[in-house]
Amino acid sequence: MSGSIHLFNYFYGLIEQTTNTLIYRRPTMYNNPELIFEQSVPQGKISWRSPSNIALVKYWGKRDVQIPLNPSISFTLSKSYTETTVEYSAAEEDEPGVQFFLEGEINTSFGEKISAYFQSIGDIYPFLKQLKFTIRSSNTFPHSAGIASSASGMSALALCLCSIEQKHFGGLDSEADFFQKASYLARLGSGSACRSLYGGLVSWGKVNGREETSDLWGTQQIKDVHPDFLTFNDSILIVDAAQKKVSSRIGHGLMSSNPFSSARFEQAQKNIGRLMDVLKAGDMDAFINITESEALTLHAMMMTSNPYYLLMKPNTLNIIERIFDFRKNTGTPLCFTLDAGPNIHLLYPEKLNTEVNAFIDGELKPFLHQGRVIADRVGEGPEKRKQ
Ligand code: DP6
Numbered sequence: 001m002s003g004s005i006h007l008f009n010y011f012y013g014l015i016e017q018t019t020n021t022l023i024y025r026r027p028t029m030y031n032n033p034e035l036i037f038e039q040s041v042p043q044g045k046i047s048w049r050s051p052s053n054i055a056l057v058k059y060w061g062k063r064d065v066q067i068p069l070n071p072s073i074s075f076t077l078s079k080s081y082t083e084t085t086v087e088y089s090a091a092e093e094d095e096p097g098v099q100f101f102l103e104g105e106i107n108t109s110f111g112e113k114i115s116a117y118f119q120s121i122g123d124i125y126p127f128l129k130q131l132k133f134t135i136r137s138s139n140t141f142p143h144s145a146g147i148a149s150s151a152s153g154m155s156a157l158a159l160c161l162c163s164i165e166q167k168h169f170g171g172l173d174s175e176a177d178f179f180q181k182a183s184y185l186a187r188l189g190s191g192s193a194c195r196s197l198y199g200g201l202v203s204w205g206k207v208n209g210r211e212e213t214s215d216l217w218g219t220q221q222i223k224d225v226h227p228d229f230l231t232f233n234d235s236i237l238i239v240d241a242a243q244k245k246v247s248s249r250i251g252h253g254l255m256s257s258n259p260f261s262s263a264r265f266e267q268a269q270k271n272i273g274r275l276m277d278v279l280k281a282g283d284m285d286a287f288i289n290i291t292e293s294e295a296l297t298l299h300a301m302m303m304t305s306n307p308y309y310l311l312m313k314p315n316t317l318n319i320i321e322r323i324f325d326f327r328k329n330t331g332t333p334l335c336f337t338l339d340a341g342p343n344i345h346l347l348y349p350e351k352l353n354t355e356v357n358a359f360i361d362g363e364l365k366p367f368l369h370q371g372r373v374i375a376d377r378v379g380e381g382p383e384k385r386k387q
Contacts, residue, residue, distance in 0.1 A: 029216065030184060031123040035169055041130050043089035046163045047385035050156035052080040052147065053195050054234060054337060054345050056291050057272045058298045059204065061255030061265065066191050067215050069255065070268035071205030073275060074195045075232060075347075078379025080141045082152035085385075086160040087134040097129075101136045103143070111135075114157070117189050124185070125161060127168075141374060147236065147343070150248075154189035155196035158182045159382055183217035191252075194218040199381035200230050201279065207272050226282030228349050230378055235360060237344040238372035239315045246302075246309050248340045254305035264301060268294075284349075288327075288335040291347065295338040302340075313342040315367040320344070322363050332356065350377065 053074040061069035091097060098118065100111035114135065118128045137156070141147045162172055162182045172178040179197050187194035187204070195202040198220035207213040222230060255261045271290050278286040302309055316338070323336050323346070334348035334356055348356050365371045 028123075030181060033123075033126060035124075035165065036126045037130050037168070041090035042168055043087075044164070044167065045085065045087045045387055046160045046167075047083065047085040047387065048156045048159035048163070048382055049081050049083045049385055050152050050159060050196050050382040051379050052077045052082075052141075052149070052152040053192065053202065054339065054347075055192065055195075055294075056337060057268055057275055057294050059191055060252065060268075060298055060301055061261060062191060062252050066187050068191060068205040069261075070265040071203060071207045071213065071272050072192070072195070072268070073201060073203040073221060073272055074192070075234065075378045076196060076199050076202060076381055077234060077376045079376045080139075080147060080152065080236070080374060081379075082137055082139050082149055082156045083385065084135060084137045084153070084156035084160055086157070086164070087136075088131045088164065091130055091132045095132055097131075098133045098135060101134070103138050104136070117157075121161075121185060121188060125165065127164075128161075142241075147339075147374070150190035151193040151196045154193035155182070155186040155382065158185035158189065158193070159197075159384070161185060163384070180217050187217060197382060199379055201225060201378075203272065203276075205272075207276070208269060209273070210276070221276065221279075224280045226279060228282055228284075229279050229287075231350040232378045233346075233348055233350050233353060233356070234376045234378070235346040235348075235356065236374040236376055237319060237346060237360070237364060237367075238369045238374070239319065239344065239367065240313050240342045241369050241372070244311055244341050246311070251302060251305070251340055254307075255301065258301060258305050260301065260304055264297065267297065284333040288333060291335050291337050295336060298340070299338060311341050312338070316342045316344060318367045319364055326359055326363070330355075332359075334359075 053076045055072050055074040057073045059068050059072035063069060098111045098115045100107050100114055102110060122128060137153060139149050139152065159182045162178055166172045166178065172181060183194040183197040186197060195204050195218040197218055200220060200222040202218045203213055203221050204218045205213065206215050212219050271294060275290050278290065299312055302311060320336060323334065326332060327334060332352060332355060334346060334352065337345045337347060346356065360373060
């Protein structure tokens with residue numbers, strides 16, 4: 001390994017350690033010492049299905065215990081989801097507290113992460129240490145599709161925990177209370193996960209002039225939204241299926257030393273305010289402008305971090321250029337956004353399905369990994385599964 005690469009990895013290691021301690025510092029809201037089993041410890045099983053989401057205004061940068069440095073808003077997806085089943089019974093001394101199975105196979109590294117997460121929320125749910133868990137999780141999107149599963153995975157897990165609370169202690173009777181707490185708990189596991197608790201469009205983070213918004217949980221934003229946006233399609237174009245080299249957690253951490261960070265946080269605040277007006281008015285041109293600018297700004301933040309890095313691939317740019325040309329030449333109102341990775345989310349109104357799919361098949365497929373496209377759309381949010 002060359003000296004500079006060694007230094008690069010060393011630096012990232014330090015950030016990873018620092019952000020880990022930030023994430024797992026104990027939260028204070030919802031702390032409740034009474035949520036403990038006084039007599040016998042029950043056993044049970046609960047399952048939730050929870051979707052992934054794609055941000056239009058991006059969350060990039062956080063402080064303290066998963067508090068975002070700017071507000072974000074996302075489309076909840078429909079077909080990309082995680083289904084998680086949690087089985088619990090009385091803890092035993094010599095057995096691990098969490099056994100985690102992903103797609104039917106034991107995964108000790110995820111199991112350890114979930115144990116650490118359970119410890120971090122020990123003041124909210126003291127009963128967790130009285131239990132042992134077998135957790136089975138599966139995603140509809142293949143692990144190798146390069147799609148992050150933390151939003152769907154953490155929201156599904158948070159929902160299971162809230163269901164355990166509700167079943168044995170009550171107190172989360174209203175739907176609003178139940179989902180708000182699940183969103184709060186999901187946020188502590190992964191920031192963007194708190195937006196997966198509701199269907200349609202969901203914001204997270206305090207938006208100037210919007211009293212209903214919060215840094216602590218997601219808020220559904222479908223009132224007054226033009227109906228076209230609630231049935232949008234998202235064709236996820238898989239450019240590269242490899243796991244990304246720099247995690248989002250590290251990327252968030254690098255914003256603290258990015259020279260453009262304060263301008264970026266202000267821009268996001270303005271963009272989300274504008275976007276909320278645009279969603280109401282149904283102004284497609286302005287929607288396209290804000291969405292694509294946000295995607296490129298996210299990647300500009302990666303390129304202007306120190307150390308700098310690139311997650312787009314040559315074919316990401318090839319596709320973006322073709323999207324620009326197609327839109328200019330045909331007037332079709334479609335646009336792209338990007339996650340923290342090379343894959344493209346192609347967003348367009350449902351009624352353009354036929355022509356956009358012809359464009360994908362005719363012009364974009366050659367740039368895709370094994371020609372792979374996940375045909376997703378805006379979805380309705382999580383669903384409790386029957387046992
Ligand atoms: C680029 O929510 O994955 O997708 O809070 O560290 O788990 P953690 O990060 P994560 O970051 C997502 C970043 C993003 C933008 C977004 O979804 O808003």
